[in-house]
Every structure is written in C-alpha cells, then in structure tokens.
Amino acid sequence: MSSLEQLYQQVILDHSRMRHGSGPVEGVQSSSHQVNPTCGDEVTLGVSLAEDGHIDHLVWDGDGCSISQASLSILSDLTEGKSATEVSRLYAAMETMMHSRNQGVDDEVLDLLGDGAALEGTSQFANRVKCALLGWYALRDALAKLGTDIAGEGQ
Template identity: 65%
Template sequence: MSSLEQLYQQVILDHSRRRTGEAAIDGLPFSSHQVNPTCGDEVTLGVDVDPDGQLTRVAWQGDGCAISQASLSMMNELIEGASNDELRSMYSAMDQMMHSRGKGVPDEVLDRLGDAAVLEGTSKFANRVKCALLGWYALRDSLAQAGIDIVEEENHG
C-alpha cells in the first residue's frame, strides 16, 4: 500500500472515530432516516433552517462502517456555515465523485470536498458508494422537507 493510500485510510479512520456533528437530533424540525440495506449502515440526520431558508444546524446519529461514519463526519465539517448554493455545489461534487467508478474527477470537484475527497477511491466499489453517500442522501431529504432543493438540475433524473 502506498503512503498516500495509508494517509487516506488514516483520515477515514480518524473521522469515523471522531464523528464530527454526531449529536441528539431532538428539536430539529426536519429529519431523514436512511438505511443501506446492503450492509446495514444507517443514519438519522436532522436540520434546522432560518426564516430565509439557510441551514443553521445539523446533527446526526448513525451506526455503520467506517466509510459511512467518516463520510457523515466529513460532510458535517464541510457544510457548516455553507450557503444553499454552496450546498448544491458540494452535493453535486460528492455525487459526481462517488459515481465516477474510480475513473477520476477533475481537481476542482475534489477541491470542493475538503477531507471527503479521500473517499474517491471508494467509488471503485459499487457496494461502498451508498456507504459514502448515505449521509448526503439524508441531508438532501431533510433539506427537501424544509423546502430547499440541493440537487442541481443536471443531477435530477
């Protein structure tokens, strides 16, 4: 294993243990429970938005593999304080990267994802793609309940 692969594995393990944003979702008005039936990963993610429709709070509780838990932690750090346009851009970048099947994506896509870019190698494994996207799907669904669509037009389908 290359030293770069070892570094990526370490970042994933660190995030899966630290779990930034994992907290009680009580009191959050919009929430989504997502399950990956393939492996049993699950998350419940809650959000709150201000009167202008901007994300103000995110919390999640989950259980699953290191990839799903690390992805949730990375996502939480990435979206903190983000505008809805930034959320759309990040969601699109994550979706594009995870559906690249390991063929690579442009550097600007990776740059939008911060630590989450280390999950790019996961896209080679179809059974792991949903692990990495589980939290993002919960975020998308929770925000949709609040009337906020973070799916860019080319991703609608």
C-alpha cells in the same frame, strides 16, 4: 500502498472515530432516516435552517461502517453554515466523485470536498458508494422537506 492512499485511509479512520456532528437528533426543523439495506448502515440526520437559508444546525446519529461514519462526519464539517447553493455544489461534487468508479475527477471537485476527497477510492466498489452517500441522501431528503432542493437541475 502509496503514501497518499495511507493518508486517505487515516483521514477516513480519524473521521469515523471522531464523528463530527454526531449527537441526539433533537430540536431540528427537519430530519430524515435512511438505511442501506445492503449492509445495514443507517442514519438519522436532522437539520435547521437560518432565516437566510444557511444551515444553522446539523446533527446526525447513526451506526455503520467506517466509510458511512466518516462520510457523515465530513458532511457535517463541509456543510456547517453553508447556503443552499453551496450545499448543492458540495452534493453534486460528492455524487460526481462517488460515481466516478475511481477513474479520477477534476482537482476542482476534490478541492471542494476537502477531507471528502479521501473517499474517492471507495468509488470503485459499488456497495461502498451507497455507504458514502447515505448521509448525503439523508441531508437531501431533510432539506427537501423544508422546501430546499439541493439536487435540483440547474444547481
């Protein structure tokens, strides 16, 4: 295993243990519960927006594999205080990376995703792609309920 693969594995393990943003999903404007029927991972993610549309509060509670838990922790770090436009770019970058089948993506995508780049290697396993994207789909759904489309065309 290369030193980069070891580093990425450690980032995933650290985030799955520390679980940034994890807590009771209470006092939020919108929430979404998502389940990955393939493996049983599940998450309830709640979000509140400030008047200017920035993410004011994001919290999640869930159970699952280290990939899903790490991805949720990374999502929490990446989206905190971000505008809908910024979150839309992050969402698109994550989808691009996770659908790359580990064939590589532009460095710009990896740079934008920060610690999320550690999940790139999981894109070669179709069943793990669902794990990594579960929280992102919950965020998309919760924001859509508030009238904010982060997956819309032209974003």
